Amino acid sequence: MKPSELSAGLKSSPLLARVIANNGEIQRHVSKILAGILIAMTGWTLGQVVWLTQPAKNEIVAWQAPAIVGGQSNNKQGLSLAGLQAMNLFGVYNENKAKPVVTAPVVQDAPKTRLNLVLVGAVASSNPSASLAVIANRGQQATYGLGEEIEGTRAKLKAVLVDRVIIDNEGRDETVMLEGLEYKKLGDSTSHAPASSTIAKNNPPDTDEQLAQIRQEITADPQKIFQYVRLSQVKKDEQVIGYRVSPGKNPQLFQSVGLQDGDIAVQLNGNDLTDPAAMGKIFNSISELTELNLTVERDGQQHDIYIQF
Structure with a gap:
């Protein structure tokens, strides 16, 4: 087919004729579509450029403990604490059982102490807790019970006898004689009593028997105490200041409890004399008395005397 014939054929086609007639309108629509696509692509490109210029943010993800399912414990090996327990991080507890305390016997014939101590008074009793000694050291006088440390020294009171006390001076038993008395040994017949014993054991056997008889008499009739310890009222400026004590018909009890002739009793069983x-x-x-707690004044000092019957 010749070109002239093809051109004549196209021009004679109704569809083609319509397209040619609306050619301008079609071009406007196509231009709008292409422009929209171009604008969209341009906007997307600009958006990518903007996001690329922003700094990246580090996001912190919260930690979560892994879930433990109880039903799976039988199939998986659990955490063993045996090694941790074996380390004994807090130490090992050892139960220390108290050992019985063995009290060393008192050496009643102990040598005289070299410490500068003065035994002002001694109160011995069948009750160990009631045995007392008034001891002065470097001008400081104090009353001590068994086991108490003497002020200014390392010595402790170990036993109280009628005319002396035994002290424990760093493991060595030593004697402190009553003021005014010369040191002498008690003799081989003396019983070696433990630290908790009283002065009753340091007397000769005859004296012990006499004291036992006297105590039996007083126990049967407490009023008889005043036959062995006499009290005489003492006044000063017409005021009662106490009662002077003196030995009665038998001085054994009077001397055994540490009383001295001329002591002034100011209290008796808590009563102000x-x-x-x-x-x-x-x-x-x-008639109801079973003991006497007597406070006496001697050379300006007070001493407590305990008499049990």
């Missing part, structure tokens, strides 16, 4: 009515109260209740 400077009160004129106090002695009447004591006599009314004397």
Whole structure:
């Protein structure tokens, strides 16, 4: 087919004729579509450029403990604490059982101490906790019970006898004689009593028997105590200041408890003897007495005397 014939054929086609007639409108629509596509692509490109210029943010993800399913414990090996326990991070507890304390016997014939101590008074009793000693050291006087450390020294009071006390001076038993008495040994017949014993054992056998008889008499009739320890009222400026004590018909009890002739009793079983009515109260209740706690003044110092019967 010749070109002239093809051109004539196209021009005679109704569709082609319509397209040619609307050619301008079609071009406008196509231009709008292409422009929209171009704008969209340009916007997307600009958006990518903007995001690329922003700094990256580090996001922190919260840690979560892995879930433990109880039903799976039988199939998986659990955490063993045996090694951790074997390390004994907090130490090992050892139960220390108290060992019985063995009290060393008192050496009653102990040598005289070289310490500069003065035994002012001694109160011995069948009750160890009631045994007392008044000891002065470098002008400082104090009352001590068994086991107490003497102030200014490392020595402790170990036993109280009638005319002396035994002290434990760093493991060595030593004797402190009552003020005014010369040191002498008690003799081989003396019983070696333990630290918790009283002075009753340091007397000769005859004296012990006499004391036992006296105590039996007083136990049967407490009023008889005043036959062995006599009290005489003492006044000063018409005021009662106490009662002077003196030995009675048998001085054994008087001496054994540490009393001295001329001591002034100011208290008896908690009753103030400077009160004129106090002695009447004591006599009314004397039948009920089983012991006497006597406070006496001697050379300006007070001493506690304990008499048990």
